[in-house]
Amino acid sequence: MIDDQNGVWLGRVWLPEAEGPAVVTLRGGAVYDITSPVAPLVRDICEMEAPADYVRDAPGFRLGTLEEVAAATPGDMESIHFLSPCDLQAIKACGVTFARSMVERVIEEKAAGDPKQAEAIRARIGTAIGDSLKNIEAGSEAAAAVKQALIGEGLWSQYLEVGIGPDAEVFSKAQVLSSVGPGAEVGLHPVSSWNNPEPEVVLAVSSAGRIVGATLGNDVNLRDVEGRSALLLGKAKDNNASAAIGPMIRLFADGFSLDDVRRAELTLTVTGEDGYTMTGHSSMSEISRDPAVLVSQTIGRHHQYPDGFMLYLGTLFAPTEDRDVPGEGFTHKPGDRVVISAPGFGRLENTVRLSTECPPWTFGVRALMSNLAARGLV
Incomplete structure (x- = not known):
């Protein structure tokens, strides 16, 4: 899940006793809860002048080993399990960048x-x-x-x-708090019969437009829906469980910077219950617009994000090999296991289901604020 534990990692888990989320980091191979009234949200840490320094020094208590928490079933409200590593940030995405x-x-x-x-x-x-x-x-x-x-x-x-052209494609990928994390099911709208995963780097950006870290993402794509009309982009991109982010945000610190994003080499593996296997690759060195340029086209005097945002950077991967019928290319089947990994970023694993069969999204902003208030954190 995490390949370099020397990095400064920031994420979220579900905490059963709190009936809500906790902000966590990794220390010595263990997951530590660093939630506090100073920074009850990942958003709050990303807004700090030096997020990595805060996370390194923040007091916390041990929740379990990384392996123990990663092995828990997402959605099980009785166990500590990883969530998507962002909370109040808007979830944006760039398209057609390769x-x-x-x-x-x-x-x-x-x-x-x-x-x-x-x-x-x-x-x-x-x-x-x-x-x-x-x-x-x-x-x-x-x-x-x-x-x-x-x-x-x-x-x-x-x-x-x-x-x-001069203007990048930047769209809203998902609603605040609706993205899913490592181990969770990712959703396909049931109207789609031609779709694919999109392995991408996802930036964590503050409200000032400062890039503070990066993680991995699966920008699940419905090729047939978007192909019928670009005006259906919202339906093609934003559905229940259609945005996966994780495993954790690696904050920029000594040994990890935006240059590591520019050099990132992403590997994708899809394994079907029918024995089918596909591998793919996305090399950030081939991106047509620099990540900093994509951020500048997303935020500025023209558009503000008071709680910051997460930005999918697009993918080089576009599968054309046939899965079943000659000439029809690749499409997902329920039960497909999707693994996206990159050295220094970790590994994001998810299982494909229909959006109508994935757990419904019910824990929104109102529920989060009520939970934090009940815990004396806001």
């Missing part, structure tokens, strides 16, 4: 969400677009020239606009 995934988004659009048509379109235009976009800096004069050339070829798309 050239290779840009090509697949164009294909989705041209195929109108039909996987059978996608294979033929991929063969016809995929290589041409990919070659045109290689090493193009988004928003540059060179990108503008490519845009004009693609318009001339009849290949222009709204996905290429946000991929290489």
Whole structure:
């Protein structure tokens, strides 16, 4: 779950005796509760001038070993288990930030969400677009020239606009407190028959726009729904249990910085109950816009986030290999086990279900505030 315990880690667990969440860190291979009236929320720590220093020195008490807590069943209100590591932060996401995934988004659009048509379109235009976009800096004069050339070829798309144009795609991925953590079930809307995981780095950003740490995320994607119309992005992205984040936020400190995000190498493994296995990779070095630029396009004078935000950075991964029917590519099946990992970031594991079958989200902001007040923390 956590591969480098020398890092400064910040997360959340469910605390049965408190009937609510606790803010935790790792020390010597154990999970420590550092919740206090000074910082009852992860949000509060991320707003501090030096979050890592606070977490290192914060008093706390031991809840159990990392292995013991990680082994607990998410959703079991009688056991201490990991939650998504964010609380009051808005959950935002960037799309189409890698050239290779840009090509697949164009294909989705041209195929109108039909996987059978996608294979033929991929063969016809995929290589041409990919070659045109290689090493193009988004928003540059060179990108503008490519845009004009693609318009001339009849290949222009709204996905290429946000991929290489001046403005990044930034959308709301999930509601505050609705994301799920390590070990939890992730949800697919039952209307979808063509979907996939999206392994991504997720930044923790303060209300001042300062990036304070990073973790991993699965930006579950419904390719058929979004492919039918970009106006269905909300339905394609924001459903019960459709946003996974974790295992914990690694705070920027000595030995871990934004440069480690820029160099991150993500590995994805999907294992089905039918014996199917797929592996994938996403290299942050190939991102078309720097993470700091994506943050600056999300927050500023044009948009504020008083409680900070979590920002999915997009993925290079776009599966095209067939799972069942030749020409129809990959899609999830209930029971798929999804593992996303990266050196220095840990491992995020989740099991795929329909959103209608995942545990419903019931612990919202009102419940959280009532719980903290009852515990004398606010």
